[in-house]
Amino acid sequence: MLMKPEQEKQIRQTVADPKIQLALYSATARLKEKREEVVAPEALPEYQELRTQANRIKKHTLENLDVYLEEFEANVEAHGGKVVYARNGQEVTDFILGLARERGVKMLVKSKSMTTEEIHLNERLEHHHLEAVETDLGEYIIQLAHDRPYHIVAPAVHMTRQDVADVFEKNLTDPRTEEPGKQAMIARRNLREKFLEAGIGISGANFLVADSGAVCIVENEGNARLTTTAPPIHIAVAGIEKMIPRARDLAVFLKLLARSGTGQLLTVYTSFLSGPRRGGEADGPAEFYVVLMDNGRTRLLADAEKRQSLYCIRCGACLNACPVYRKIGGHNYPGAYSGPIGAIITPQYQGIAKDPWLPFASSLCGACAEVCPVKIDIPKILLDLRKEVMEDRAARGDGFLERKAFQMYGWLTRRPKLYALAGRIGARMARAPGAASMGPAAKWASVREVPLPARKSFRDQWREREKSK
Amino acid sequence: MPARVSIFVTCVVDQLFPRVGMAMAEVLERAGYEVEFREDQTCCGQPAFNTGYREDARKAAGHFIRVFRDAEFIVVPSGSCASMVSHHFLDLFPKDSSHYEEAEYLAPRVIEFSRFLTDVAKVEDVGARFEGIVTYHDSCHALRELRIKEGPRRLLRKVRGLELREMSAAEECCGFGGTFSVKFPEVSGAMARTKLESILATGASTVVSIDSSCLMQLQGVFTRAGAPLKTMHLAEVLASR
Numbered sequence: 001m002l003m004k005p006e007q008e009k010q011i012r013q014t015v016a017d018p019k020i021q022l023a024l025y026s027a028t029a030r031l032k033e034k035r036e037e038v039v040a041p042e043a044l045p046e047y048q049e050l051r052t053q054a055n056r057i058k059k060h061t062l063e064n065l066d067v068y069l070e071e072f073e074a075n076v077e078a079h080g081g082k083v084v085y086a087r088n089g090q091e092v093t094d095f096i097l098g099l100a101r102e103r104g105v106k107m108l109v110k111s112k113s114m115t116t117e118e119i120h121l122n123e124r125l126e127h128h129h130l131e132a133v134e135t136d137l138g139e140y141i142i143q144l145a146h147d148r149p150y151h152i153v154a155p156a157v158h159m160t161r162q163d164v165a166d167v168f169e170k171n172l173t174d175p176r177t178e179e180p181g182k183q184a185m186i187a188r189r190n191l192r193e194k195f196l197e198a199g200i201g202i203s204g205a206n207f208l209v210a211d212s213g214a215v216c217i218v219e220n221e222g223n224a225r226l227t228t229t230a231p232p233i234h235i236a237v238a239g240i241e242k243m244i245p246r247a248r249d250l251a252v253f254l255k256l257l258a259r260s261g262t263g264q265l266l267t268v269y270t271s272f273l274s275g276p277r278r279g280g281e282a283d284g285p286a287e288f289y290v291v292l293m294d295n296g297r298t299r300l301l302a303d304a305e306k307r308q309s310l311y312c313i314r315c316g317a318c319l320n321a322c323p324v325y326r327k328i329g330g331h332n333y334p335g336a337y338s339g340p341i342g343a344i345i346t347p348q349y350q351g352i353a354k355d356p357w358l359p360f361a362s363s364l365c366g367a368c369a370e371v372c373p374v375k376i377d378i379p380k381i382l383l384d385l386r387k388e389v390m391e392d393r394a395a396r397g398d399g400f401l402e403r404k405a406f407q408m409y410g411w412l413t414r415r416p417k418l419y420a421l422a423g424r425i426g427a428r429m430a431r432a433p434g435a436a437s438m439g440p441a442a443k444w445a446s447v448r449e450v451p452l453p454a455r456k457s458f459r460d461q462w463r464e465r466e467k468s469k
Numbered sequence: 470m471p472a473r474v475s476i477f478v479t480c481v482v483d484q485l486f487p488r489v490g491m492a493m494a495e496v497l498e499r500a501g502y503e504v505e506f507r508e509d510q511t512c513c514g515q516p517a518f519n520t521g522y523r524e525d526a527r528k529a530a531g532h533f534i535r536v537f538r539d540a541e542f543i544v545v546p547s548g549s550c551a552s553m554v555s556h557h558f559l560d561l562f563p564k565d566s567s568h569y570e571e572a573e574y575l576a577p578r579v580i581e582f583s584r585f586l587t588d589v590a591k592v593e594d595v596g597a598r599f600e601g602i603v604t605y606h607d608s609c610h611a612l613r614e615l616r617i618k619e620g621p622r623r624l625l626r627k628v629r630g631l632e633l634r635e636m637s638a639a640e641e642c643c644g645f646g647g648t649f650s651v652k653f654p655e656v657s658g659a660m661a662r663t664k665l666e667s668i669l670a671t672g673a674s675t676v677v678s679i680d681s682s683c684l685m686q687l688q689g690v691f692t693r694a695g696a697p698l699k700t701m702h703l704a705e706v707l708a709s710r
Contacts (some may be wrong), residue, residue, distance in 0.1 A: 002652065011653070011656065012655050016655075024670040025663070032513050063701070132480070143543075184603060206683075306523075323642045324656055324660075327656050327659045327660060328656055331685075359655060360648075360652055360654075362649065363642045363645065363646025363649045363657070363660070364609070364610075364646055364647075364649070365613070365642035365646070366609055366613035366643075367607035367609075367613070369613070370613055383518070383519065386520065386521030387521045387522075387523050390520070390521035406516075406517050406520065406522040406525045407522075409517060409525055409529075410517060410525025410526070410528040410529060412526075412527050413511040413514065413525075413529035414529075414531070414532045416508065416510070420508075423484055427484055440648075440651040443651040443652075443654045444650060444651055444654065444689070446655075446658075447654050447655060447661075448658055448661065448689030448690045448692070448693045449689040449690075449692040449693050450689065451685050451688065451689065453484045454484065454485060454486070454488075457487055458483040458484075458487035458491070459483060459506070459508060460487075461487050461490075461491060461495075462491075
């Protein structure tokens with residue numbers, strides 16, 4: 001079995017839940033349509049060229065990552081900032097805890113970051129009694145609800161405004177409202193105090209710009225700008241793959257990111273942060289750190305083909321395009337990343353043996369690759385991972401029956417007469433009463449009718465036709 | 470002497486929908502081609518390839534290459550199987566191997582049926598008549614790997630008595646996906662039901678595609694749902710008079 005029964009059950013429940021199905025399908029449809037409008041040839045004639053450029057820049061950067069990491073570090077330090085390398089979530093946490101302890105910080109604010117979701121940073125900090133408050137509206141709701149993000153760019157997409165009202169009522173003192181505008185104002189009021197109180201602001205990074213030693217962050221709410229400038233210390237936590245060589249490369253990536261993610265031409269705010277406040281400047285943090293995290297990424301770098309998984313700029317377009325994500329939603333994927341990109345990076349970060357079903361949760365329709373702004377060949381990587389899963393299972397002695405069936409199939413494909421005979425026998429068996437209740441046929445029959453094989457196969461009909469000529 | 474084409478009849482067509490293979494041969498003959506069916510053909514290897522069994526897929530691919538290496542054109546009633554040969558055989562063999570070279574040589578000559586008509590035979594009107602409202606389902610591998618989008622629609626528009634209506638979700642996957650359909654039956658079924666809603670909204674009575682496996686999936690869900698819809702392969706429509 002590729003999947004644990006409880007995982008199968010959860011997926012069945014999600015698919016059978018009309019409320020979540022409607023919310024999921026319509027929310028992803030909206031994002032999908034908005035994207036299609038702004039990347040259409042009339043709106044952006046150079047779209048395909050931009051994708052090719054983005055792909056080339058990422059390929060080049062990852063092939064020379066050591067050089068760019070050094071350049072980035074040197075430039076950050078030249079501006080008075082500091083670069084910290086972390087092998088995993090534990091090391092990221094240790095660094096933040098250590099700094100908080102030294103500076104006597106009791107509370108910190110955070111802007112949206114999938115990288116910190118990946119390492120469960122909030123839970124790790126809370127465990128050490130350091131409060132971390134999410135300030136992106138969606139993430140704030142998710143944090144109050146003790147939930148996890150459902151979608152890379154729309155973390156609370158599965159919650160209705162009534163759900164949000166329930167969460168606020170339970171956790172805050174404000175009077176209940178189901179109006180999204182008023183709910184946003186409640187969050188804003190509550191968060192404003194946190195911004196002023198926080199000793200550290202933690203952000204992610206959309207891009208690390210090597211030639212400028214800068215962190216580039218895009219957002220729509222202004223909370224990332226506050227997070228990175230109001231508290232006296234700013235720590236950006238980023239995967240090493242977020243690197244791009246030059247500031248001018250942003251001209252390619254910024255055009256693609258907002259369009260692919262939310263269908264915007266640009267996000268409302270684009271921040272370019274390159275160090276602590278300098279003499280004579282009115283704002284900005286006194287201390288600036290960039291934590292460069294590995295957490296399995298260098299293992300991917302070693303594989304020339306699958307390395308492209310690291311090109312991802314986390315726009316979420318593949319989720320909205322994926323017919324499987326649109327049915328099973330975000331929470332059925334293990335780890336922080338859901339959808340097609342999650343199905344290829346999670347198994348590579350954590351090893352293929354842990355959730356071997358992930359690369360198989362795809363009809364290989366290719367919709368993800370079609371919308372990917374950096375042209376990651378997701379279906380190809382899924383196929384490669386499937387191969388690895390099957391090799392791993394063979395080595396453990398798992399999946400014996402299926403493997404033997406395919407070995408038999410492979411053996412027969414080279415023996416046309418036996419292949420035709422097997423077809424004839426198989427067809428007769430499939431026509432027998434009760435055949436639809438066995439093996440894969442029963443799985444098929446659980447949701448649709450089983451087709452009956454023809455009484456005479458094509459090859460038999462053709463032979464008769466040729467004889468009668 | 471008419472040009473000769475070889476046909477590759479996919480497993481699904483051979484066993485479940487032989488009428489599709491017969492219809493394809495008929496349309497090709499009507500377009501002036503001599504059709505041959507090489508009896509020692511078996512499978513393209515896609516079931517094994519997509520499920521992660523490369524070694525078994527390589528056996529099928531090697532056999533395919535041996536059977537068809539000297540054929541001028543190999544016409545296939547499936548975008549998915551055609552793409553397996555023209556795109557993914559290259560993933561199966563190491564770059565410097567003789568099989569890789571042969572796969573490269575074979576790739577441009579393995580052509581999906583509708584594309585053969587529009588791009589090689591250069592016919593759009595095959596003299597067919599079919600009374601009814603029809604909607605076309607873009608099968609994923611034909612659309613995204615072979616870039617087949619307009620050809621089948623042009624062929625359908627030339628069929629007398631046929632009205633073609635577009636569904637909103639034409640490009641969305643039917644949910645088949647080979648072994649995906651039995652590894653994740655609930656998800657697969659739900660995907661097909663989304664498609665069904667989009668098809669019903671067009672008022673069409675028949676769904677046409679160039680891949681029988683998509684149609685097998687859709688027909689199974691239509692029948693289960695009691696929807697009064699029929700599925701037909703493009704070849705069957707084009708063979709109708």
